[in-house]
Amino acid sequence: xxxxxxxxxxxxRVEAMCLNRTIVSVxxxxxxxxxxxxxxxxxxRLVGHQFTETRRHGKLIxxxxxxxxxxxxxxxxxxxxxPYDDGGxxxxxxxxxxxFEGDRRLAFRCPRKLGWVHVIDDPETFIxxxxxxxxxxxxxxxxxxxxxxxxxxxxxxALMDQKKLAGIGNLWSDEILFQTGTSPTAKAADLDGDxxxxxxxxMPRVLEAVAATDMDYSKLPxxxxxxxxxxxxxxxxxxxxxxxxxxxxxxxxxxxxxQA
Ligand SMILES: [Zn+2]
Numbered sequence: 001x002x003x004x005x006x007x008x009x010x011x012x013r014v015e016a017m018c019l020n021r022t023i024v025s026v027x028x029x030x031x032x033x034x035x036x037x038x039x040x041x042x043x044x045r046l047v048g049h050q051f052t053e054t055r056r057h058g059k060l061i062x063x064x065x066x067x068x069x070x071x072x073x074x075x076x077x078x079x080x081x082x083p084y085d086d087g088g089x090x091x092x093x094x095x096x097x098x099x100f101e102g103d104r105r106l107a108f109r110c111p112r113k114l115g116w117v118h119v120i121d122d123p124e125t126f127i128x129x130x131x132x133x134x135x136x137x138x139x140x141x142x143x144x145x146x147x148x149x150x151x152x153x154x155x156x157x158a159l160m161d162q163k164k165l166a167g168i169g170n171l172w173s174d175e176i177l178f179q180t181g182t183s184p185t186a187k188a189a190d191l192d193g194d195x196x197x198x199x200x201x202x203m204p205r206v207l208e209a210v211a212a213t214d215m216d217y218s219k220l221p222x223x224x225x226x227x228x229x230x231x232x233x234x235x236x237x238x239x240x241x242x243x244x245x246x247x248x249x250x251x252x253x254x255x256x257x258x259q260a
Contacts, residue, residue: 001076001077001078001169001170001171002059002075002076002077002078002079002080002169003059003167003168003169003171003172003207004056004058004059004135004136004137004166004167004168004172004207004211005172005207005208005210005211006059006075006080006210006211006215007056007058007059007060007061007075007167008056008207008211009211009213009214009215010061010073010075010080010081011054011055011056011061011081012211013081013082013083014051014054014061014063014081014083014106015054016083017083017104017106018051018063018083018098018100018104018106019050019051019052019053019054019063020050020051020052021050021051021100021101021102021104022048022049022050022100022101023046023047023048023049023050023051023098023099023100024047024099024100024101025047025098025099026038026043026044026046026047026096026097026098026099027043027096027097027099028043028095028096028097029093029094029095029096029097029107029108030094030095031095032095032096034113035076035095035110035113035115035116035117036116036117036118037095037096037108037116037117038071038096038117038118038119042118042119043119045069045119046069046071046098046119049064049065049068049069050065051063051064051065051071052064052065052066053065053066055123056135057123057127057132057135057166057167058132058133058135058136058162058165058166058167059074059075059162059166059167059169060072060073060074060123060127060132060166061073061075061081062120062123062126064120064122064123068120068121068122069119069120069121070119070120070121070122070123070126071098071117071118071119071120072117072118072119072120072123072126073108073115073116073117074114074115074116074117075110075115076110076112076113076114076115076116077112077113077114077115078110078111078112078115079095079108079109079110079111079112079115080108080109080110081106081107081108081109082094082106082107082108082109083104083105083106083107084104084105084106084107085103085104085105086099086103086104086105087103088103090107091107091109092109092111093109093110093111094107094108094109095107095108095109095110095115095117096108096117131163132162132163132166133147133161133162133163133164133165133166134147134165134166135166135167136165136166136167136168136203136204136207137167137203137204137207137208139165139200141197141200144165144196144199144200145193145196145197145200147164147165148164148165148188148191148196148199149188149189149191149193149196150188150189151164151188151189152187152188152189153187153188153248154184154185154186154187154188154247154248155177155182155183155184155185155186155187155188155191155199156173156174156177156184156185156247156248156250156252157188157247157248157250158188159173159176159177159199160173160248160250167207168203168207170250170251170252171226172206172207172210173252174225174229174252174253174254175206175224175225175226176199176202176203176206177199177254177259178224178225178254178255178259179202179206179224179225180195180198180199180202181258181259182195182198182199182259183254183259183260184245184247184252184254184259185245185247185252222236223236223237224236225242225253225254225255228242229242229253230242230253231243231244231253235255235257235258237255237258238255238257238258239257240255240256240257240258240259241255241256241257242254242255242256243255243256
């Protein structure tokens with residue numbers, strides 16, 4: 001399921017291939033009844049405008065311009081933004097197709113449910129109104145100590161709560177906890193300041209390294225959890241074993257020894 005690094009990789013694609021081109025049409029794709037998409041009037045607002053900048057907050061991707069409008073995109077369980085050229089290879093599962101002048105197109109590809117696209121006035125207002133916490137790459141050490149250290153529940157659940165901290169989901173919370181030797185079930189409020197700082201330091205390193213792979217996780221180091229994320233696997237950094245347990249309703253993988 002896409003998290004901050006995957007959203008960032010998608011944003012970079014849009015930034016590289018879709019800026020400064022006048023939008024000539026915005027059409028819904030096929031089989032869109034399970035996807036929240038802008039209606040005809042909202043889609044029409046984009047026509048004649050250009051995207052001149054992109055932004056990302058947590059798992060959300062934005063493209064627009066100083067005076068708007070913007071698109072806000074959530075990739076859901078398996079969505080992606082796919083720039084392509086008309087006449088070339090066309091992405092499947094297209095739910096929204098933005099046509100720029102010339103051949104360039106931007107598709108919102110979404111084979112499963114839960115992804116969405118809105119047309120909005122500006123990202124700041126949208127982020128505030130929806131109640132998202134600070135972005136995981138931007139939160140200060142002090143704010144991280146306050147917001148995560150002030151949570152009664154499991155640290156994994158706290159890291160994944162988008163209202164506290166935006167961008168982290170099931171996969172990369174497990175990785176950050178693994179690399180800092182933190183049990184996912186530990187109560188966040190019980191972690192000391194050094195542990196909270198270690199999590200805060202490790203978080204951007206993990207997220208930026210993942211974003212740099214453009215979703216090819218085979219490029220990630222072999223001593224990370226991700227290539228060993230199987231119940232019963234040998235821990236790549238100690239003599240322990242990788243175990244699987246539900247934490248806050250989500251399946252968590254962790255080492256039974258160095259994350260105890
Ligand atoms: Zn271990």
